[in-house]
Amino acid sequence: MELKELIIYATHESFPAIENILSEIGALGVSKEVFQKDKQLIIKGYFEDDKLGKEKIKVIKDKIFSLSNYGLNVDPIDMRVKALKQEDWANKWKEDIKAIKVSDRIVIKPTWEEYHADDGDIIIEIDPGMAFGTGDHGTTSGCLEMLEKYLKPKFNVLDIGTGTGILAIAAAKLGSNSLFALDIDPVAIEVAKENAKLNGVNTEIEFSEGDLLDVVEGRYELILANILPHVIMRLIPDLVKVSKDKSTIILSGIIEEKVEKIKEELIRYNFDIQDIVKKDQWITIVVTRRG
Template identity: 50%
Template sequence: MNWKEIEIQTTNQAFSAVSNLLEEAGASGLFTEQASGSENEIIIKAYFEETNDLAEDLKEVERKIDTLRDYDLDIGPVDFKVNQVQEEDWANKWKENFKPFNITEDIVIKPTWEKYEAQPQEIIIEIDPGQAFGTGHHVTTSSCLEAIEANLTPQTSVLDLGTGTGILAIAAAKLGAAKIVGLDIDPVAVKAARANAKLNGVSNEIEFLEGNLVDSVEYNYDLVVANILPHIILQLIPNLKEVMHPDSTFILSGIVVEKLDEIKQTLADNGFIINNVIRKSEENDDWVTITGASKE
């Protein structure tokens, strides 16, 4: 089987957005490394099975990456290269770059092939080697999980918007949430999330749905979580109350600090209050997670 390695040099800030676009295009795996001579730039390498349509698909990926500038994301000059590789080469490199790590004090992300001796209080989330996306390395994911831990009880119902590979929903299940729904507009993400939930033994505790917030959710949740791009958060805010009750809490993450004021104003305009703002740095970029509730 022939494979293409797509090598993209971009910024730390654009990592999540570019990774999502590569996932949507059908990448079978990816890993990142720091760009030489730059603290702010990274190299993302994604792997695609070679098909007759691949060249056109990759042109579309390039076009979509370029449009990220329209959402005020600093994506850098974006150096885009295509290389021929063997499957064994990228599969082994993917494994070499993914080791168990603590994403919060008590939650550990572990690839299936690695041994790890868990402490009694630790929650282990297993990730399949074929699922390179949403592995939890980004600070927005750790901030989200910290906020979920702080706001979740055994009676809590959780809605995970833009669930991706389901890490937040899986963590909520292992933390004991009463009802969990993971929603994503991308069928590839929903399939990956279901596979990861099965791998972690929580398939029966999470319902993963394909669709958008307005058309797919008919229940009011205690905790609504969204770790997605800022422009999508801005689109979601006016509809959040439709899936919340007066005592619900929201957690919004994936927010670059440059978008913080706009999101805070949009929340205020739609009748929400902010309870906490968690700010963390990833290399040279600052990221924000916001928790809050309805004013009513």
């Protein structure tokens, strides 16, 4: 089968959002690499030949440029399309994704790669598929590092915007009690379920498609949200309704320009800042709920 490779030259900070756009629009997979000449990021989306016409490319462009409305720097943007045979894509896809140790104990590895684990390592196997979040991005690695630091055994955990399910899977392997993971993207939910099954924790995580207050009942001791800054801003008031007194909340996907506004909003809703971690250009904030 012939495929098309959509090549996008973009800024580093726009990667999670563009990756999400490509996944939602029907990409079979997404990869990235640094363009050394001017430090741009090259994002590559892979589509079936008959599913990437001029109209779909225009929709993708419009969605990417609309990200500037949310404070993301997306300029300059250049897009190109290249024909590709499926077997070439499959081999290249595997070359682009390697095992990575993202915290003291957590290792994310693709299913096809061998990894010699050290004592105490927690191995999460991912078959990267159509949804995003393979562990090498600063947003995901920041969340995982803070999850390992703050998760206590038997905590009830809520994962908002689960993506490939990496965070929920890590929480299960770290010894959490009940786990509820949600995402508005049905493709992400299916991929997350498959990854949870692959890691032997599918019976420990309840996955659901939908928005926070539409599908979540009860309160949680630890909450994860690796999403875009403008979504975090809208989410903060609702976090009060799904967290307990002294609950820990880990928020990521935050660019530096948005940190102060998000901190101010968190403090306004009685959340105390506990940790701020920077990975590449991305910020992860850890807070506890007060009262």
